[in-house]
Amino acid sequence: MNFDWQYFLKALIQLPEYIPVTLIMAIFAMILAIVIGVIITVFQLSPFWILRRFAHFYISFFRGMPTLVQLFLIYYGLPQLFPSLRGIPAIIAAIVGLGFKESSYLSEIFRAGFNSVDEGQIEAGKALNISKITLFWHIVLPQATLNALPATGNTFVSLLKETSLAFTLGLTELFGEGKMLAGESFKYFETYLAVGILYWILIIIYTWLQSLLEKELLKPYRRDLNEPDRSEGPVS
Amino acid sequence: MSLIEVKDLSVNIGKKKILKHINLNIEEGTVTALVGPSGSGKTTLLRTLNLLQIPTAGSLKVGTTTAIAGKIDTKTIHDLRQNSAMVFQQFNLFKNLTALENVANPLIYTNLANKKEAHKTALKILKKIGLEEVITQYPATLSGGQQQRVSIARAVAVRPRVILFDEPTSALDPELVESVLQTIAGLAKENITMILVTHEMDFARQIADEAVFIENGEVLSKGPAKELLSGRTSPRIDSFINSLKRSAFA
Structure with a gap:
């Protein structure tokens, strides 16, 4: 087997230098996706049909188009229509493109999160004369956020991997650097394996952090993690 | 003066008439049991008293707030709900x-x-x-x-001036029912006005002052709970109470 272990290890040591670019892109795109995702969710749940229609169109448009096409539209296409956007940094274009794309998925996840809060609690709140906004902020939102957390985490995992498409805009991130190394050395397998393993490690770390967060946040709600007091105490 | 006054109240859900021309007065400090077969409209009546269900016709007054069907706005809902609370x-x-x-x-x-x-x-x-x-x-x-x-x-x-209970024990395992009933009985002793939808006939007889029997969205009979729920006043109520006893032993 013609596998150059030495080169593989060298790539594995050299490539992490580009992890910060990948992470910056993923984190900022995720923040943007969450902000837009929340707005689109609010539109989806709005009583106004025009906002619901717009949300439906937005989700359909951004989910239906390949990520690469969206990145090209933003980076190469928009400056043609708006010359002031000429020279926009590739990393900004990538963050915006990925953020818009993932927001369409997130808004569906958030909507499911809101719908999973049972109607009974909302009805109890209404019966107690709690205003809709207070009810949303203190009761619905915290529960919807928890319910949406696992799927939101999966979106971040996808996003992290999709940042590799940013090399097509000329940005040197983890995959882009790997591509260059492979081109110079012709050691394609070793280089791309190192790149793949680094993405994998990032995702393992993220998944572990998310599971810790989920465990901590869900602790109060889980009967098996608490000692339920099933005794029916005295009634005075 | 009654704490709650229900006048000619009707509720339609879709095309279905759930409540038909209900008239009811409830005095402050009393316990009223709403009884009747499943699907008779008891829960809808209770929810309408809190305006979780908006009436189609008629009016209801809780405390000093009057809600007239067709003229119910958010202020009316807010004011009316200040007088009541609900247990689901x-x-x-x-x-x-x-x-x-x-x-x-x-x-x-x-x-x-x-x-x-x-x-x-x-x-x-x-x-x-x-x-x-x-x-x-x-x-x-x-x-x-x-x-x-x-x-x-x-x-x-x-x-609240009135607490509305919607079958508070029917989702509970039998061994847990007693503690909830004792809690409600404790409130009754404190003269808190309560309206109770229940299938616990013995309990209703014990704590309720008044009982209202509802069937097919109409008040079939109302009167002192002990008398009405003994079943001796009406063959229909007697057969309903017996059916509950049979299902309890089934």
Whole structure:
């Protein structure tokens, strides 16, 4: 087997230098996706049909188009229509493109999160004369956020991997650097394996952090993690 | 003067007539049991008294607030709900709040008390019904009986003029029913006005002053609970009570 272990290890040591670019892109795109995702969710749940229609169109448009096409539209296409956007940094274009794309998925996840809060609690709140906004902020939102957390985490995992498409805009991130190394050395397998393993490690770390967060946040709600007091105490 | 006055109240859901021309007066400090077969409209009537269900025709007055069908706005709903609180069949506790917060936070959210006062009030009520041990626990970690008692405490805390109970024990395991019934009986002794939808006939006979028998969306009969629920006043009520007994032994 013609596998150059030495080169593989060298790539594995050299490539992490580009992890910060990948992470910056993923984190900022995720923040943007969450902000837009929340707005689109609010539109989806709005009583106004025009906002619901717009949300439906937005989700359909951004989910239906390949990520690469969206990145090209933003980076190469928009400056043609708006010359002031000429020279926009590739990393900004990538963050915006990925953020818009993932927001369409997130808004569906958030909507499911809101719908999973049972109607009974909302009805109890209404019966107690709690205003809709207070009810949303203190009761619905915290529960919807928890319910949406696992799927939101999966979106971040996808996003992290999709940042590799940013090399097509000329940005040197983890995959882009790997591509260059492979081109110079012709050691394609070793280089791309190192790149793949680094993405994998990032995702393992993220998944572990998310599971810790989920465990901590869900602790109060889980009967098996608490000692339920099933005794029916005295009634005075 | 009656605390609650229901006049010619009708409720349609879609094309279905759920309540038809209901007339009812409920005095302050009394316990009224709403009884009748499943699907007769008892729960709809209870929900209409809190305007969780908007009436199609007629009017209802709770305390000083009158709601007339067709003229019910958000202010009317807000004013009317200040007089009442509701206890639901499925407890409907706020799952992200502890037992104490479930009772205290509605007081804070509705500006009835500041945080300190609300917690003091909540603690006092929860202690009174024997739940001081579970105040820091979340609903998911409580038994059904405890959840329902927290939900009763939540209703009591807002100091309503009337508490509406919608089959408060029907979602509970039989061994947990007693503690909830004792809690409700405790409130009855304090002369809190209560309207109770229930299938617990013995309990209703024991604590209710008045009973209303509803069938097919109409008030078939009303009168003193002990008399009406003995079944001796009407063959229909007698057959209903017997059917409940049969299903209890089945």
